[in-house]
Structures are given as C-alpha cells and as structure tokens.
C-alpha cells in the first residue's frame with residue numbers, strides 16, 4: 001500500500017510541478033522573442049506583449065519554484081534508497097542544475113525589474129538570454145537524470161557494490177539525446193500553444209479585435225508550428241531509442257502482443273488486455289517496424305516475448321496515442337492559421353479557426369502530461385531500468401496515504417488560488433486600459 | 449583539510465547563506481503583515497516589497513543547492529535523513545509552498561486582502577521553527593533502528609527541551625536579523641520613518657534572541673554532554689567573538705548609527721556562533737549513525753562534484769554581485785524602485 005501511495009504522491013507532485021516548469025522553460029523564450037521583434041521592428045505592441053506575458057509569468061514562476069523545491073525534497077523523503085544510489089552515480093546533474101537555477105533566478109530578477117532602466121533597450125533584452133539558458137539547461141539536466149533511470153550507464157553493480165563509476169557516462173547515457181531533444185522541443189511547443197489559446201480566448205469571448213491580439217497569434221502559432229515539428233522529429237528519435245533499449249515499453253505503447261515482422265502502426269483502438277486484442281483501430285501496415293527501426297520489414301517484439309513480471313501495463317497505449325495526436329493536431333492547426341493569415345483569408349480570425357486554436361491549449365497540455373505519465377509508468381516495475389525495482393527504492397516509513405491526501409489538498413488549494421488570482425489580476429487590467437497601451441495608441445489607434 | 453571536511457565546509461557556506469537570506473525573507477514576510485496590522489507608515493511596506501522583489505527566488509535556490517550538495521557529497525545522508533524526516537520535511541514543504549505562493553499573490557498579483565498577508569506571514573514564521581528541528585534531531589537519541597528500519601521518535605522530539613529552545617531561538621533570530629537588515633535598507637533608501645520602526649523591532653528582540661541562543665547550551669549539556677563540553681572548551685572563543693559582535697552591533701543600533709555596519713556585524717555574529725556549533729558537532733551529521741568520513745561519496749564523483757562546484761561558483765558569485773549592484777547598492781533603485 002505504501003508503495004502505491006508513494007508512487008501516486010510522487011506522480012502528483014511531478015504532474016503538478018511539470019506544468020509550471022514547462023511553462024517556465026517556454027515562456028522566457030516567447031517573451032524574449034516578442035521583445036526582440038518589438039525592438040527590431042520598432043513596434044511597441046510587441047513590447048507590450050512581452051511586458052504582459054512577463055507579468056503573468058512572475059506568478060507562475062513562484063508556483064514553479066515552490067513545487068520544484070517540493071519535488072526536490074520529496075524524492076529524498078519517499079525514495080531514500082534510490083537517492084542513495086543516485087547520489088553515488090548521477091548526483092552531478094542535480095548539482096549543476098542548482099547552478100542553472102541560480103543563473104535563471106538571478107537574471108529573472110534583473111530582467112523583470114529593469115524595464116526602461118537602461119538607455120539602450122537592447123541591454124534589457126540581453127538579460128532574457130541567461131534566463132532562457134538557465135531554465136532550458138535546468139530542464140535538460142534534470143532530464144538526464146530521468147534518462148538515466150530509463151537507460152542506466154556509468155557504473156557496474158558487483159555483489160551489490162558499485163564499481164567503475166563514471167559520472168560523465170551516466171549523464172550521457174543512451175537515453176539522453178532523444179530525451180533532451182523531445183523534452184525541450186515539447187516544452188516550447190506546449191507553451192506556445194497555451195499562449196495562443198489564451199489569445200484566442202480573448203478574441204472569442206471578449207471580442208476585442210485589436211491588432212495586438214493578431215500579432216500575438218502570429219508569433220505564438222509560428223513557434224507552435226516549429227516546436228511541433230521538432231517535437232515530432234524528436235518523438236521519432238525517442239521511439240527508435242525505445243525499440244532498442246526499452247522494447248517492452250514500445251510493445252505496450254503500441255499494444256503489440258505478438259512478435260511480428262513488418263508490424264503495423266495502430267491509430268486509436270480499444271485494448272483488451274485479457275483477450276489480448278485491440279478493436280476499433282486503424283492499421284497502418286508495416287509502419288511500426290519503420291518507426292522503430294527505419295525498415296518496413298524489421299521484427300518488432302511483442303509483449304508476450306517478455307516475462308509477465310516485466311511487462312508494463314498496456315493502458316499506456318492510450319496515453320501514447322493522445323500525446324502523438326496532440327502533436328499532429330497542433331501542427332495542423334498552426335500551419336492552417338499561418339497559411340490562412342498569409343493569404344489574408346477571412347478564415348484566419350473567424351470563429352471557425354479560433355475555436356480549434358482555443359482548444360489547442362488544453363490539448364497540448366494534456367499531451368505533455370500524458371507523455372510523462374506514459375514514459376514513467378512504462379518503466380514499471382523498475383525505478384532504474386534493470387537495476388533497482390520500485391519496491392526496493394521506496395521508504396520504509398508507513399502511512400504514506402495520509403501524506404498523499406495532505407499534498408493533494410495542498411495542490412488543489414494552490415491550483416485554484418492561482419487560477420483565481422491570475423484571472424482577477426488580468427480582468428482588472430485589460431490590455432486596452434494598460435497605461436502603456438494608451439500611450440502607444442494616444443494618437444487614435446495608429447501605432448507609432 | 450580532508451575531503452569530507454572540504455565538502456562539509458562548502459555545504460556549510462550554502463547553508464549559512466540560506467540561513468541569512470531566508471531569515472530576512474521569512475522575517476520580512478511577517479513584518480509585511482505586521483506593518484499592516486499596526487498601521488505603520490506605508491513606506492515600511494514599500495521597503496520590504498522593494499527588497500524582496502528581485503531577491504526571493506534566489507533565496508530559495510540556496511536551499512536547493514544545499515540539499516543537492518548534501519545528497520551529492522554524502523549520499524547516505526539522503527537515506528538517513530530522507531527516511532527519518534518524512535513527517536517534519538513534509539510539514540516544512542507544505543509551509544514553504546504556502547509561503548511562496550501567497551507572497552507571490554500579495555506581491556506580484558497585487559491582492560491586498562489581509563488574509564493573504566496573514567497566511568504568508570504566519571507560514572514565514574512557522575517555517576524556520578520547523579526547519580530548525582533538524583538540528584536537535586541530528587544530536588542523536590531521537591532516531592532508533594527497529595528491525596533494520598529507521599524510526600524517528602517523534603514524541604520524544606516534541607517533548608524535548610532542546611527542540612523547544614531551538615524553536616524559540618529560530619523564531620526570535622529570524623525577526624531580529626530581518627529587522628536589522630530592513631533598518632539598514634530603509635536608512636539607505638532615505639526613509640527614516642520606516643527605519644525607526646524596524647530599529648525598534650531589532651532593539652526589542654536583540655537581547656531575547658541572544659539569550660535564547662545561549663540558553664540552548666543548557667539542554668544540550670543534558671542531551672549530549674560531550675558536544676556541550678567541546679563547545680564550552682575548544683570552541684568557546686568563537687562564541688566569545690560572536691558575543692562581541694553582537695554587543696557592538698547592538699550599540700550601533702541603539703545610537704542609530706551605521707546601519708550597514710550593524711547588519712554586517714550581526715551576520716558575523718551568527719556566522720561565528722554557527723561555526724562554533726558546527727565544528728563541535730563534527731564529524732557527525734547524524735549522531736551516532738552518520739559521520740562525514742564514512743558517508744563521503746566515492747572519489748570519482750567527489751572529483752566531478754568539486755569541479756562542478758568551482759564552475760558553478762564562477763557563475764554564481766559574479767551573478768550575485770551584479771544583482772546586488774543593481775538592486776542593493778544602487779541608490780536609485782533603493783530610493784525610487786527603478
């Protein structure tokens with residue numbers, strides 16, 4: 001019981017943190033881009049965009065920081081044996097990550113409180129760069145630890161004793177390249193989608209047809225398209241990694257029960273784990289073999305090729321599908337919008353397209369969250385693949401259920417309070433009453 | 449200096465930076481609330497917010513750096529403390545989340561409701577009281593092994609005089625340190641009205657804070673006599689210096705002169721006191737289960753961690769100086785907020 005609740009508690013904290021953390025990786029990039037364009041084109045509306053995003057960002061960062069501290073302490077509390085081993089082999093990225101946080105935190109403070117303090121506005125813009133480096137680097141470093149859990153490297157375990165420890169090999173383990181690429185690109189993708197959805201919300205429900213919002217849509221959806229394509233490419237690289245190193249995870253993700261040559265890729269489908277069948281699916285013949293190995297006729301091992309105790313649960317198939325679908329959807333919608341607005345079609349800002357853009361926000365967030373849940377549950381029963389099982393890593397303390405309930409209550413409370421506070425903040429300060437906006441549009445709405 | 453001593457000294461520095469910065473942050477949080485309740489002039493609130501804006505995120509990272517450093521250099525600390533501190537650690541986390549988010553609501557989202565101020569102020573006071581219980585636990589006697597499982601004797605901790613003297617000391621110190629700092633900040637900002645308020649708090653709490661610190665020695669003599677003896681003999685000179693710093697700082701405060709020096713002296717006072725306590729505690733991290741010589745990480749990892757530390761400090765120190773230059777030593781910012 002305590003094992004289950006330790007897992008659920010870890011998952012809840014991470015799932016909560018990761019939302020704010022992903023925004024923490026992506027928003028600085030978008031703010032920096034907006035300020036860059038604003039300075040370059042001498043268009044103050046982009047500067048206003050950067051300022052307003054930054055205002056909302058400060059609140060999100062605060063939640064990101066405290067929930068991050070939570071997970072940092074909590075993994076020590078809940079998985080002490082894991083951390084003991086990790087401390088010997090993979091503590092280096094944790095330590096470097098702390099310095100990346102410093103970089104981010106220091107320059108975020110500087111960036112936020114020095115608007116207009118320097119004569120040359122590019123100096124202010126340049127402070128956004130260390131923030132981006134710091135947050136992306138910290139995400140990358142923490143992801144190497146997670147990669148290590150999927151493909152441990154850099155040590156040997158002889159009679160329970162660690163030998164031949166090589167911290168660099170542990171960081172640069174086989175899972176690292178695909179993981180970093182996928183985590184970072186998906187973070188930029190998701191953030192851009194979330195901000196585009198927010199803009200669509202104002203256009204749909206507040207009915208403010210300001211040029212300001214059109215510029216915001218163009219910028220966010222361009223980033224979404226680029227990020228989406230990169231994410232898909234990185235996902236393909238991840239799938240090839242998975243086929244080589246975690247084949248049982250791939251089998252579960254694709255609900256492939258029997259080993260097959262020229263295995264088909266499934267789209268959708270209801271899995272019956274007992275009968276080992278998948279109904280209501282669309283099969284793309286031989287595509288799975290191609291996806292996994294780059295060859296249409298390769299053999300892909302099915303779940304039954306692995307001992308029962310090492311098989312991950314098949315329901316991760318659904319999560320995998322939703323994640324991939326969110327990427328495909330995001331690429332399609334953003335490409336359509338950009339094309340339509342390039343050709344100056346009315347469609348671009350019609351309800352017909354704004355609604356799908358609005359939905360893109362929650363869909364991309366779901367894609368990111370489910371991506372993590374899929375890869376983590378897919379590692380079951382291992383906490384470090386092939387080295388340490390979950391039950392050997394968990395704390396010996398009991399009563400974890402109580403802790404889970406306490407933290408769940410805390411996250412619900414904080415989640416609701418944050419939403420409430422943010423909504424209130426921006427409702428009281430609509431764009432067209434922002435002092436800076438009025439300054440820009442003092443001459444009858446024509447941008448200076 | 450041996451490898452474990454080197455590692456623990458570095459960790460000590462991060463911890464000490466956290467103690468000072470966190471004291472200022474937690475204490476300011478409470479004073480922010482108090483300033484509203486007691487209807488202090490608005491400037492007092494403004495001073496607090498102006499300092500906290502660019503600094504509070506950095507404060508938190510010192511805590512992270514200390515924890516990852518501890519687990520990196522002494523992996524078994526993760527096992528011992530991780531297991532034992534599940535309950536106090538979780539309480540501290542909940543308070544930390546409440547403190548951080550509610551401060552952000554008040555400050556960044558401009559929510560002016562008193563309940564928000566109260567919550568972040570209270571959480572800020574309770575946090576040091578919970579965090580400090582790590583120290584009495586590390587003195588030994590509160591952790592036992594039953595069937596190979598570590599158990600924290602929670603009731604014994606809660607009824608131990610040592611625990612409560614530490615709690616009292618933490619509470620008073622946090623308010624004292626932050627008041628001394630804010631006195632300096634407000635003086636620099638040219639706001640004598642606000643400075644006077646903070647100075648009064650500092651003067652009222654200075655002696656009780658010192659007294660509660662000295663008082664810790666009594667229950668310590670009971671719980672772990674040999675630790676008490678080492679402080680009282682080998683390291684008493686550190687305590688004496690610490691006391692001298694306090695007296696000087698206190699006199700400067702009373703005369704209302706050199707607010708910056710009095711803050712530096714108070715930092716030095718705490719540094720020496722913590723050193724005296726820390727050195728005499730060594731080599732144990734958790735008495736008697738865990739000592740730094742056995743717990744030190746393997747030499748390969750040690751080597752890499754040290755290099756990461758050197759590289760990291762090369763970023764951190766200039767970064768912090770730049771931050772301080774912009775927001776602490778810049779007359780314009782301190783005075784006008786930009």
Ligand code: HDD
Nearest residue numbers: 007008010011012014015018079142145146372373376377
């Ligand atoms: C949301 C993002 C996320 C991130 C960034 C990570 N994980 Fe994970 N983790 C989860 C999301 C998740 C999860 C989806 O929430 C899991 C899967 C099953 C569960 O109960 O929680 C989980 C489970 C999980 C467990 C319980 C064992 C299990 O069921 O697999 C541990 C010990 C960790 N994780 C530890 C880590 C560490 C040390 C990570 C970083 C290096 C990490 N996870 C990254």
Ligand code: HEM
Nearest residue numbers: 021024025061064065068069071072101135139142508509
């Ligand atoms: C087990 C996994 C993780 C742990 C232990 C962890 C730990 C932490 C900690 C301690 C903080 C607070 C640092 C501070 O005070 O600034 C933090 C914040 C942050 N984390 Fe995580 N983290 C994890 C997963 C991730 C992942 C996967 C990402 C990337 C997608 C990420 C990105 C960030 C970012 C960008 C911040 C800064 C907060 C912000 O700017 O919003 N973290 N994390």
Ligand code: HEM
Nearest residue numbers: 179182186232235236238239324326327367368371372375
């Ligand atoms: C479009 C096609 C996509 C493919 C083919 C794909 C493929 C994959 C694969 C194979 C993994 C598992 C990696 C492993 O466990 O080793 C994974 C994980 C993940 N995916 Fe995707 N993905 C796609 C789109 C997306 C999108 C759009 C998002 C975010 C919105 C996303 C977010 C994630 C995350 C956060 C993880 C966990 C981190 C990781 O393991 O890299 N993915 N993806």
